[in-house]
Amino acid sequence: MKISIKLGLWFFVCILIIETSSMMYLHRNIVHSRVHQELESLKARGNSHRDVLEISSDPSTLHHIGLMESQTDTEVVITKTNGEMIETSRNIDESIKEIINRPLRSIPNEGLILESDWKKEKYISTVSLFKDENGNSGYVYMFKSTDQVKNFISQLNKHFLLASLLILFFMIVTIFFLSKALTKPLIKMKEATKNLSNGDFSVSLPVKSNDELGELSNSIQTLASDLKYMKQERDDFLASISHELRTPLTYIKGYSDIGRKPTLNEKERIHYLDIIHEESERINLLLQELFELATLDQNTFSVVKERVHLCSFFKSIYEKVSPAFKEKEIQLNVECDEQLFLPLDITRFGQVLLNLLDNALKYSKEKTITQINVNKIEGNIYIDITDQGMGIPKDDIPYIFERLYRVEKSRSRTTGGFGMGLAIVKQLVEAHGGQITVKSKVGEGTVFTIVLREE
Known part of the structure; x- marks a missing residue:
């Protein structure tokens, strides 16, 4: 059964119950009020005649009362206390006699209702007690x-029936259009999710309301955009990996074919073997970084923290990389507060710093300065790595932490790297509960800032 039919039936049943209950309650109260109004009117007319008779009860007054009531839709019977009839407006029948002959209890001054059952009895009736001027x-x-x-x-029943039919008609029409209006976006969302499951991520669901349906539509649209982005990222990733593997494999195959020639002298053979070895190392490095990314994505790696004296830790990093910086004539400085301690996974966080410093080394010219500053600000540890390298174009900054993204589109083999280092850095920093940001200006240099909470 379609959801529009289900919703329509639910609305119909619920509204029908509400309307039926309301109509029954209203009908019962109108009938009750009408009967009560008739009885009170009867009692008021009886009390009015009583007031007249207490002033004057002569035959002409009695006749006048009877004559007056004979011209209305009510009847009056005036009797003595012993039941003897003094005056009537019309000939009385057995039903009236039966009511008159009923024993009376004390009658209050405002009168008494004798019969109110309009469904079974022929008359409704009231009685009022009077005392004339003679006592x-x-x-x-x-x-x-x-x-x-x-x-x-x-x-009244006819009017209620007509009103009920009209309400029922308009209710069915309203429910029909309402269920259509409610289910139309749901049907579009169903079609959109079906397209998503078939790999079509180009869905468009305009958000026309700020309610739950609008939020659901917006969520599906966001999901479609994310899936489209992930698909594009996957395709780019596979294309990039294919490119990165194809180049060294082409070198390995080509130079191995050359190296197999019997006419090749030993010096040339060794040269080609060196190239093959270099390309093999390149493939090995690529596979290691791919494995590292896969491990980070699956959360199968572990971060084992220990309390680390930051200055000593950065000093050990400095000792590892300083020979390479000195060889390129780049000055490397470290400034650190001696009182700073922080829980870190030395191996993992060391990998973060080595990646960032390796980038600074690759993209900085000779006679420049690379600066490491470690400070504590408002309970957080700030680590700034500043270089005076070529800088990153403004348009590339939002994407540099994406895997296989390279600012240098030519993929020069002289600079090395596969565009995965910063992606690994970002995930390792986040695994430590921190965040990493970058500021850069082309021709002036780059600043990477890591912020870690002091635990």
């Missing part, structure tokens, strides 16, 4: 045929 007592009985009440209720 004689009697009763004023007022009657009204229940046929009039039943006719009113019959008309």
Whole structure:
């Protein structure tokens, strides 16, 4: 069953129950109010006649009361307290006699309702007690045929039936369009998710509302965009890996074919073997970095922290890389507060620093300075690595931490690298609960800033 039909049925049943309950409650209260109004009107007319009789109860007054009621839809019967009839507006029937002959209990001054059952009885009735100027007592009985009440209720039932049918019609029409309006975006979302499952990520779901449906539409649109980006990133990744592997493999195959020639002298053979060895090392390095990324993505690596004296740690890093910096005539400086300690995985975080310093070394010219500053600011440890290298173009900065992204699009073999170092750096920093940012200006240099919380 379609969701539009389900929603329509749910709306219909719920609204039908509410409307039926409301109509029944309203009908019952209108009928009750109408009957109560008729009884109070009867009682008021009886009390009015009583007031007249207490002033004057002569035959002309009695006749006038009877004559007046004979012209209305009510009837009056005036009796003495012993039941003897003094005046009637019409000939009385057995139903009236039966009511008159009922024993009466004490009658309050505002009168008494004798019969209120309009469904079963022929009349509804009230009685009022009067005492004339001579001290004689009697009763004023007022009657009204229940046929009039039943006719009113019959008309009321017709109006309620017509109103119910109209409400039912408009309810069905409203539910139809409402269910369509509600399910239309859901149907579009279903089609969109079906397209996503088939690999089509070019879905478009305009967000037309700020409610839950709008949020769901926005989430599906975001998912489609993310999947499209991931697919593009995967394709680029595979293309880049294919390119990175093809080049050294081509060198290895080509130079191995040359090296197999029997006419080749020993010096040339060794030269070609050196090239083959270099390219093999390049492939090995690429595979190591790929394995490192795969391990980080699957969260199968572990960060084992220990309390580290930062100055000693950076001094050991300095000793490892300083020969390479001196060889290229780049001055490497380290400034660190002696009082700083931080929980770190020495191996993993050392890998972060070596990657960043290796980049500074590759992209900086001779006679420049690379500076490492370690400071504590507002409870956080800030590590700045600043070089005076060629810098990073502004358009490339947002992407440099993506895997296989290289600022140098030519992929020069002289600079080395596969574009995965900074991706590994970012994930290792985040594994330590920190974050890394970069500022750079072409021709002036680059600053990488690592922020770690002091635990």
